Amino acid sequence: MASMDSIWTREKKSEPAREALSREQIVRGATALLDSEGLAGLSMRKLAARLDSGATSLYWHVQTKDDLIDLVIDEIYGEIDVPGPELAGWRRGVTLFAHSLRATVLRHVWLPEVIYSRPRLGPNAMSVGSRAIVLFTAAGFIDREVDYAMGSVMSYVIGSASSEVSVRTTIRETGKSMEDWAREIAELTQNSAANDTVPEGRMQWPSGTDVDTMQAEAFEFGLDSILDGLQARVKAADQAG
Amino acid sequence: MASMDSIWTREKKSEPAREALSREQIVRGATALLDSEGLAGLSMRKLAARLDSGATSLYWHVQTKDDLIDLVIDEIYGEIDVPGPELAGWRRGVTLFAHSLRATVLRHVWLPEVIYSRPRLGPNAMSVGSRAIVLFTAAGFIDREVDYAMGSVMSYVIGSASSEVSVRTTIRETGKSMEDWAREIAELTQNSAANDTVPEGRMQWPSGTDVDTMQAEAFEFGLDSILDGLQARVKAADQAG
DNA sequence: TAGTTACTCGCACACTGTACGACAATCTCG
DNA sequence: CGAGATTGTCGTACAGTGTGCGAGTAACTA
Numbered sequence: 082m083a084s085m086d087s088i089w090t091r092e093k094k095s096e097p098a099r100e101a102l103s104r105e106q107i108v109r110g111a112t113a114l115l116d117s118e119g120l121a122g123l124s125m126r127k128l129a130a131r132l133d134s135g136a137t138s139l140y141w142h143v144q145t146k147d148d149l150i151d152l153v154i155d156e157i158y159g160e161i162d163v164p165g166p167e168l169a170g171w172r173r174g175v176t177l178f179a180h181s182l183r184a185t186v187l188r189h190v191w192l193p194e195v196i197y198s199r200p201r202l203g204p205n206a207m208s209v210g211s212r213a214i215v216l217f218t219a220a221g222f223i224d225r226e227v228d229y230a231m232g233s234v235m236s237y238v239i240g241s242a243s244s245e246v247s248v249r250t251t252i253r254e255t256g257k258s259m260e261d262w263a264r265e266i267a268e269l270t271q272n273s274a275a276n277d278t279v280p281e282g283r284m285q286w287p288s289g290t291d292v293d294t295m296q297a298e299a300f301e302f303g304l305d306s307i308l309d310g311l312q313a314r315v316k317a318a319d320q321a322g
Numbered sequence: 323m324a325s326m327d328s329i330w331t332r333e334k335k336s337e338p339a340r341e342a343l344s345r346e347q348i349v350r351g352a353t354a355l356l357d358s359e360g361l362a363g364l365s366m367r368k369l370a371a372r373l374d375s376g377a378t379s380l381y382w383h384v385q386t387k388d389d390l391i392d393l394v395i396d397e398i399y400g401e402i403d404v405p406g407p408e409l410a411g412w413r414r415g416v417t418l419f420a421h422s423l424r425a426t427v428l429r430h431v432w433l434p435e436v437i438y439s440r441p442r443l444g445p446n447a448m449s450v451g452s453r454a455i456v457l458f459t460a461a462g463f464i465d466r467e468v469d470y471a472m473g474s475v476m477s478y479v480i481g482s483a484s485s486e487v488s489v490r491t492t493i494r495e496t497g498k499s500m501e502d503w504a505r506e507i508a509e510l511t512q513n514s515a516a517n518d519t520v521p522e523g524r525m526q527w528p529s530g531t532d533v534d535t536m537q538a539e540a541f542e543f544g545l546d547s548i549l550d551g552l553q554a555r556v557k558a559a560d561q562a563g
Numbered sequence: 564t565a566g567t568t569a570c571t572c573g574c575a576c577a578c579t580g581t582a583c584g585a586c587a588a589t590c591t592c593g
Numbered sequence: 594c595g596a597g598a599t600t601g602t603c604g605t606a607c608a609g610t611g612t613g614c615g616a617g618t619a620a621c622t623a
Binding site: 124125126145 | 578579580
Binding site for chain 4: 564568569570573574575577578579580581583584585586589590591592593
């Protein structure tokens with residue numbers, strides 16, 4: 082009996098768990114690969130290797146690499162949370178939404194390179210959109226101004242976060258401190274023709290603050306400014322109506 | 323070599339002996355190729371063919387494809403104009419700057435895909451930055467708030483314009499009108515779980531307006547909001563100081 | 564005239580996305 | 594039970610990519 086148990090006898094049976102590959106799994110693997118190696122680090126072959134499958138097997142579950150990226154993006158939209166206006170009022174809600182969106186971009190640093198490559202209308206993206214619209218409607222905007230206000234905030238947040246990411250990865254890649262970096266820029270500027278118009282004493286970075294907190298400060302500054310502007314607009318419309 | 327290794331820190335090569343191929347010519351060709359075929363349409367071989375040269379000849383003038391793109395980007399920074407504050411006051415100046423920046427992105431639709439891939443500090447980019455800083459200094463901002471305000475506006479403008487581009491190219495690619503497109507989204511949303519929270523009657527596009535003017539309207543709405551917010555901030559600081 | 568520099572370019576390598584078609588496992592139906 | 598359809602995997606191949614290497618050429622300097 083025991084002697085019958087060898088690789089050869091075992092091989093005949095339905096030995097391999099023929100499972101594994103599923104669309105969800107592929108999307109999850111792709112996300113991990115993107116997060117760890119960046120956009121350029123994602124290839125179908127590498128992804129397949131990570132999933133212990135043949136490269137072209139992926140194409141059964143996913144039509145194209147671009148489609149896969151679309152799926153990943155929508156998956157990530159699911160990480161963003163949009164509070165309802167009844168919880169904290171529209172302004173606090175929008176602020177939380179903005180911070181969540183920013184954090185999501187900072188968590189997936191390859192996002193800025195692809196997020197605008199086409200309008201994504203996956204379910205999660207649409208859900209985020211819908212809930213954001215509720216928020217801005219609660220603020221008192223009407224008609225197309227709901228879209229305008231929402232679009233403005235989102236454009237600012239994604240633009241800001243993208244710029245933050247690019248600064249961070251550059252610092253990480255070069256290994257230089259922000260101060261060193263700023264000094265080099267200043268030196269380069271010195272030789273530049275445009276230098277004469279730069280105010281004296283500027284262009285050196287304020288020292289004593291680390292990058293993260295300074296970026297956070299900058300982000301909040303801009304966000305508050307936009308929201309102030311929007312709030313004033315709503316109030317003015319209220320008065321008129 | 324370390325760290326701060328980009329084309330701008332590297333030394334300029336000594337004068338070439340006047341041949342057909344030159345760095346400027348390559349940059350010009352690359353720009354044209356990018357504008358007509360998009361980022362994915364730019365390859366060293368195609369570019370070389372357009373310039374009637376061997377593919378690897380380009381590598382004498384340019385270290386790497388990425389460096390070439392950096393050069394193109396800085397070239398494009400040269401298209402942006404930033405008025406001085408003495409011409410029209412800071413707010414009007416910033417508005418003109420913002421419109422110029424937006425127009426530049428709309429003119430080079432591949433820009434959003436690469437603009438944030440690393441902080442560009444080419445001479446033209448720095449010149450734009452310097453002049454923008456003058457503008458925001460004239461507005462009354464002090465210390466790091468100058469940077470914050472400038473960064474906020476630029477993030478908004480680039481984010482907005484990028485989103486506009488993505489909508490436009492999608493419309494062009496699918497050949498659908500905006501109304502068709504919006505209707506399809508609405509139908510998809512219908513079946514979505516998040517639908518119950520969407521206010522009734524929303525999500526259908528206001529008809530009778532074409533995409534370009536609506537996007538322009540949206541852009542201006544957001545820009546004015548930000549500038550309102552920033553202006554209020556300056557006034558408050560004036561009062562306090 | 565000899566040597567150095569400035570530049571061009573063919574070849575080759577490793578790698579990419581993905582079309583195709585040959586396989587195998589599982590399910591469906593008579 | 595057995596046969597056909599469905600579902601899924603994967604090796605091979607093709608056209609394309611960025612770019613390192615080294616051989617080749619033309620022009621300038623000594």
